[in-house]
Each structure stands twice: as C-alpha cells, then as structure tokens.
Amino acid sequence: MARISLDRLWKRFGKVVAVRDLTLEIADGELLVVLGPSGCGKTTALRAIAGLDRPDAGRIRIGDRDVTEVPPGQRGIAMVFQSYAVFPHMRVYDNVVFGLRMRGVDAAEQRRRAQEVASLLEIGELLDRYPAQLSGGQRQRVAVARAIVVRPEVLLMDEPLSNLDALLRLHMRAELKRLHREVESTIVYVTHDQVEALSLGDRIAVMKEGALVQCDTPTRVYHEPASVFVGSFIGSPPMNFLAGRLASTDGEIGVRVGDHVLAVPSSYRRTLAARGDAEVLLGVRPEAIAVRDGGPLAGSVMVVEPLGSHHLLTVTVAGARVKVMMDGGDAPQPGQTVTLAPDPARVRFMDPRTGLAIAAA
C-alpha cells in the first residue's frame, strides 16, 4: 500500500498534448478509477505512474519516494494491461511466478504464493497450460494473478474488463471489488465505462482532453457533477440540461424555461441572485423528475420506452428533449401532454458559457 502523488504532469506526443498539467493525490489503499472517453489521457497517465512513459514535466511520488526517474521494475508497481500481455511461450505457472523469479524469491516461496493467488482467482487447474489454450477471461485472470503475486504497493489496471463479454464483465467486476478487500495495494483503475467506475471506485477521477475535470466519490460525481461534461458522461441515461434565464419576480428568484418559471432551491438563492438575469443551464437527472399533475414544467411526450421496472420517457419541454424516468405501471401515451416536477434538491445549475457548475451557497 502506498500513497501516490502526481504533481503537474505534462506529456506530449508530437504536437498532441496527451496529459495536461495533471495534479492528483491518491490515498493509501484506495481504489481510484480514472474515467474518461477515448483519448482523454487516462492510459497515458497510468503508464506515467508505471514508468513506461517519461512525462515531459512534473513529478511522480509513490509512498515517500520520488520515482520520476526510477525504472518500472523498481517502483513497487505491477500492471495489468488491456491486452493482458500474458507471455505466450511460458506456462501459466511460469507466467504467474515471473515477477517473483526476477526478484530472487526462492522456489518454495514462489510455489506457496502462486497457489495462494491461484485459489484467489480460481486458476488452480490452469497452471500447467499454455496461454494459447486459455479463454480470454482465463487469460485475464492469469494477468491479474501475475500482478498481485508480487504484492505490489500499487496495482495499475488498464481497462482490464473491456475485452470480456458482458456477462463475464459483470462477474469480474464483483470479483475485482472482492479482490480489492483481499489485496493490500493501492489500485489505479483506468476505464471508459462509467458503470464500472461508479461500481468499483472509492473515488473517480474524471478526465477530458488531457485534463482532470473532477475527482470525487461516486456519489458526489453522480449527484454533484462539476461540469456539463461530467453530468452527461456519468449516468445512463445522462443528465438533462435545460436552457433557462434567471428572472426575479416579487423578490423571489426563479428560472424561466420556455414559458414556465421554476422556483430556485434555497441552497442556490444567494449565488444565483448575484447573477442578475443571466442565462443558466438547469441540470437534472431523469430519475429526479416526477410526472405529476400541477408540475411547473409542461411538455408533450414523444417516446415511451418500457424497460420493465420503469419507463423511460422522452418529453419535449420548451423545444428541448428531456428524458424522464418513471415507475413501471401506467405510462402516458406518445402525444400526450404531461406536467413535470423536477426535485429541487437534485437540481444543479451550470454556467452555459463555461460549462462549469455554479456552486451552491
């Protein structure tokens, strides 16, 4: 277990800036998920922590050591690659103990630790086989076994589940969560799948175009996104954003969305009052909007998707499409007019110019 600290990392490949001024503190023993779309720099950041790519600027610390100049084999890390990188010319057992062999661990201890890890990852019967004889899921477990058998301070995982089929992915997600409790390593986990991020991470670091956008617990990232990007990227279906304008009536601040005026929740009164009659984006998640008679917003239902336990409605409100989640059972018909009531406690305001969240008071 060790703390990791990234201090103002920059990495360029030719003209492309892959990682832009990245500063991140990862706590001892935590499972940090680095989440973002393709090309956001998350794999580059991971490889910089591993020591496989030298950053152009910035320092990396693992524990108390500055490891920026230290080669990968001496940083106390182990890595699981997206393609697993299991050595094809060695048996599974030799793959698993490779790291131990390189560090001069004696054969008896090698065998002991290999057995321990093999039972943890359920690859005991595969030890004598060659990787070509294994399925993708089995090879992935071998890759994980090879990494954790050396008891690294830091375990780095680069999209380990993305090459597995959906059912296996679900199963392995739970296995990895269990593994995190058993293994005493700090884990840095890179993925583009926001469901994985929410499920696995103690904290999620959301990256976009090389920069860190938000680093928070899954709950906060979900309910208090720092920007329009985070709100849209996390959660399926993504957060709705309605364009509105602040308006003041009888000293009460409201938001005018199309023809409707919504009251501003008390937590936002002070910060929004300072903005006069500026334009704002009203962010609210589909499950936080209730279909209720007398609600402040009105719209016509375009599409109803019955998803078993609930319905996903697409409603046109003030010219924009809003997704609404409602309980299964009776659903409105397409073409019907409905009134919607967003939960004021779950509404987030964003600045339309910067895309960043407006802080609540």
Added chain:
Amino acid sequence: MTLRRLGFASAVVMISAWVLLPIMLIALAAFSPRDVLYQWPRPLWPSTFTLDTFLFFAGSSGVLAATWNSVVVAGLTIALSFAIAAPTGYALARYRFAGRDAANLAILGTKMFPATVLSIPLAVTFLRWGLYDTLLGVAIVHTALSIPFVVVIVTSIFAGVAFELEEAAMTLGCSRAQAFLRIALPMALPGLAAAGIFTFVLSWNEVFASTILTLDNRTLPALVLSSVSGAGAPLHYRFAGGFFMVIPALVIIFLIRRYLLSLWGVTVR
C-alpha cells in the same frame, strides 16, 4: 467451373514441371552409368542405375575440401550477418528515430548492385588487403549479400512480437535488456532459425563472387563452375556435381517450408 479448375490444374502442372524437370533430369543423369550418358539419343529413363558417377564426383580431387570450405563460409556468413543484422532489425522494429526510413531504404538499396559486377573491384581491394583467396573474404561478401534479407526478416519478426509483452516484463522487474533476452528473443527464435537457414542456403549456392574471389580455396559452387567452364570436365562429373550441390538446398527448404510462410508476412497464429 470445371474449365476454371482445369485451367488452374494445368497452371499448377506447368509451374511444377518448370521447376522439377531440370532437377529430375540432373538427378537421373547423376545416377546413370557413364556409358548411358554418352549414348545418343540418350534414353530418358536409364536402363541401369549406378552410384559410380556420383562416387567419381565425390572422390575427385578438391571436392571434399571445397564442400568443407562452403560449410565454413556459410557458417561465417550466418555469424557475421546475424551479429550485424539482428540488432539492426530489432532497432528498426522497436525504435522510432530520425533517418529510420532512410536507413531501411539504404539497406534494401544495396540489393540493386549485382554481386557479379561488384566482385571484380572487390577482388582488387581484397588483394590489397590480403583477403583474396580466403574464406573470410568470401564470407564478407556473402554477409553483405544476405544482410538486407536478414534485416527485413528480423524487423518483421520483432514487429510481430508485441512490445507490451516486454513492457509487462519490465514492470515485473526486468531491465530493457533482460526483457529482450527473456521475452522477445525466445518468441523470435523460430523465425530467427528460419532466417539463419535461409542465409545458409544463400551462401551455399552463391557462385559468382566465390568464383572470382577464390583461387585455391574454392567453395563447392566455385569449384564446379570452374571445372565446367574450364578444361572440359567429363559430362557425368558435371551432372553429378550439379546434383550434389542442389541436394542440401532442396532438403533444407523442404524442412523449413512452414517457417518460410511466416517469414514472408503470412502469420500463422
């Protein structure tokens, strides 16, 4: 449909005949008794088979020594060309550096010069350096001829070995060199072995440079060529000699034909 298959079959037959007929004729002649060879018209299928012709050739002066010379030159060629071309191939496959494409082009560009034309000025240079009529001199020329092939082969072999595997080894405690020795090299070994055998055959069959650059220490092809073009060697000697030279190449390529496919870029997973 049948017309297409007929056309395909006849093409196969013709190409096979083109390759096999000369070899067959030489083989038959090499095992025919001397008097059969001098018959006119010569029967296509000899009435008797004999080893006499072959043994006559094998026992002729200089043949065994020349064979040994060929083996030595081929061995030296393999050692030298691998020492130079294998690291080159690895570097070209793994590193991106300024002048990389130019280097590639330059290496292949040496193939533009025919060995025959180069051998004469080389003979003059070797005379000055004292390398004339030495096996090392011939090996150097053969190395120069084989380096482009070995570089291309080794480059494609290492390009096919995912660098991630070496990176994984490095995260587990290997240095760059250890990762190469323990991971990349063992995986490349079958391809490297095939490249080595290809180089052997290239050197074994090379006739022009070795003829011009040797006098007393002839390699086998040089010996046979000089005796064929020189004071008329008997007919059966030439046939037996030709066949004797063809055998190693035939056998070796037959054995490694599977590896040749992967050498030429058709990867068999």
